[in-house]
Amino acid sequence: MKNIKKGWKDLTLRQAIEIDQLGDMDEIDLTINQMAIIRDTTIDEIEKLNPIELIEFVKEYDFMGTFPEPKQIKTFKKNKLRFGMTELTELKLAQMVDIEEYYSDGFLKNAHKILSVLYLRTKSYNFVNKKYTLEDYKQDTDRENMFLDMDMDFIWSNLLFFWTIGKIYMKDLEDYSVERVKILRGEMTDLMNED
Secondary structure, three states, rough: OOOOOOOOHHHHHHHHHHHHOOOOOOHHHHHHHHHHHHOOOHHHHHHHHHHHHHHHHHOOHHHOOOOOOOOOOOOOOOOEEEEEEEHHHHHHHHHHHHHHHHOOOOOOOOHHHHHHEEEEEEEEEEEOOOOOEOOOOOOOOHHHHHOOEEEHHHHHHHHHHHHHHHHHHHHHHHHHHOOOOOOOHHHHHHHHOOO
């Protein structure tokens, strides 16, 4: 039986977190465990399969060694509700603190929480110009859980986009801070020399 090639859209964040937590094991055990997670079955059931099925599975899911392209998805609809991305320049202090906390506790295992901070329900959405307003931020377990069951194409693409933008932002902030410290040191030296 020839299987159809799979992609990140065929894997949920929940499955990716489980796979990530498997730890070190030999390649065959890792593949068997991954297959059990992806097929939502037991290791015993996977071990009953013939080796050809295991080989086909490895071919189907070979995309897992690569990442999708970073892309920003501004809005999406899930469960009849529209969600919009918070502009990074408009993040509130509570959002920044929560993102930092989730990130430091483990990026992948908290990806759903990070996304639930960045994407909020829309209060209004204009279908013509695609502009929207968002509800105020508050932690929401239902929103977090929604992201756990979303496909990894959406998850990785957005997280890679945010990570790339965040890295550039942090570098710019660091450069600015270093330059600002140099200026302040110079000013302090000038003041001390005047005395």
